Amino acid sequence: MTDPVLVTCASGKLGREVVRQLRAAGYRVRCASRNPERLEDGVRFDWTNPLSWRPAVMGAPQVFLTARPLDIAAAAILPDFIDLCREAGVQHVIFSSALGTDVQPAGPLGLVESYLRHSGLTWSILRPNFFMENFSHGWLLPDIAAHGTISLPAGSGRTSFISVRDVAAVAVAVFSEPDLRGHAYDLTGDDPMSHTAVAAALTRASQRPVNYHPIEPSQMREKGRRAGMPGGQLEYLMVMYRQVRAGKSAKTYNTVAKLLGRKPTSFEAFAEENAAAWRVSADAVRS
Numbered sequence: 001m002t003d004p005v006l007v008t009c010a011s012g013k014l015g016r017e018v019v020r021q022l023r024a025a026g027y028r029v030r031c032a033s034r035n036p037e038r039l040e041d042g043v044r045f046d047w048t049n050p051l052s053w054r055p056a057v058m059g060a061p062q063v064f065l066t067a068r069p070l071d072i073a074a075a076a077i078l079p080d081f082i083d084l085c086r087e088a089g090v091q092h093v094i095f096s097s098a099l100g101t102d103v104q105p106a107g108p109l110g111l112v113e114s115y116l117r118h119s120g121l122t123w124s125i126l127r128p129n130f131f132m133e134n135f136s137h138g139w140l141l142p143d144i145a146a147h148g149t150i151s152l153p154a155g156s157g158r159t160s161f162i163s164v165r166d167v168a169a170v171a172v173a174v175f176s177e178p179d180l181r182g183h184a185y186d187l188t189g190d191d192p193m194s195h196t197a198v199a200a201a202l203t204r205a206s207q208r209p210v211n212y213h214p215i216e217p218s219q220m221r222e223k224g225r226r227a228g229m230p231g232g233q234l235e236y237l238m239v240m241y242r243q244v245r246a247g248k249s250a251k252t253y254n255t256v257a258k259l260l261g262r263k264p265t266s267f268e269a270f271a272e273e274n275a276a277a278w279r280v281s282a283d284a285v286r287s
């Protein structure tokens with residue numbers, strides 16, 4: 001039996017798909033989560049409790065590393081984990097960062113990237129753009145289900161959304177092919193879309209009206225505060241949508257095609273496949 005790959009944030013949108021595709025490729029997987037009982041081959045793991053890290057890492061030759069979403073403390077936490085990986089004999093770490101991190105090297109994820117590159121470990125870095133699945137499984141779904149709206153301070157900026165399927169497929173390729181290691185991969189879809197176009201695609205696929213309401217950054221701040229979002233995370237989100245408004249999330253890279261030999265998942269195909277998500281009632285989403 002082969003040693004398992006450790007996947008952090010294994011219950012999240014990206015982590016679940018990485019786990020699924022690693023298993024399909026024949027890997028054993030260890031799924032790190034604060035609630036391991038909910039996952040097959042789960043191991044208890046909490047970024048805020050370093051004592052939980054060692055049992056998860058021991059005996060894992062490769063690690064899929066992700067910070068918590070919008071984690072402004074990532075640069076204070078993940079380097080210690082990277083050191084532990086080296087001590088524990090991990091051979092290769094893939095860090096899934098975020099698109100644009102290379103132009104913000106002093107941001108939390110930029111600092112983690114730099115630490116990993118100089119850690120002495122064999123490393124790889126993935127930098128995905130916004131996930132398509134934010135609309136079908138993520139934080140944008142409740143508003144779509146309840147009101148048929150996407151309310152964001154995205155202006156008319158376009159985004160080259162990527163599916164977690166494509167990010168996970170790249171991760172499996174990089175885990176499997178030693179020649180692909182030691183590089184940073186910018187990952188995007190190939191058709192940048194405004195949120196108006198996204199709403200139209202969701203409407204076409206679900207046969208239910210979905211509209212985009214561009215809101216002011218101040219409205220987003222207020223909404224986040226009311227929802228109890230910590231200030232640091234909220235400011236992180238505001239920076240991300242400033243990038244979207246400025247058109248910086250519209251860049252495309254042909255990395256998926258180069259590595260996988262196929263085009264990235266189109267938004268239309270994603271919408272067709274997930275149409276049921278936008279047909280459900282608000283109550284069903286909350287439960």
Ligand SMILES: NC(=O)c1ccc[n+]([C@@H]2O[C@H](COP(=O)([O-])OP(=O)(O)OC[C@H]3O[C@@H](n4cnc5c(N)ncnc54)[C@H](OP(=O)(O)O)[C@@H]3O)[C@@H](O)[C@H]2O)c1
Pocket residue numbers: 008009010011012013014015032033034035045046047048066067068069070071096097098099128129130131132134138
């Ligand atoms: N969503 C996007 O558009 C996007 C785009 C680019 C990059 N990213 C990055 O990709 C990564 C995954 O994002 P996602 O959208 O897939 O996540 P997600 O679906 O929102 O899931 C959040 C994950 O974080 C884990 N988590 C939260 N607090 C934790 C803690 N204290 N200790 C350990 N794990 C914790 C959760 O695990 P448990 O609850 O099971 O512990 C869960 O697996 C993040 O680093 C995010 O910044 C996201």
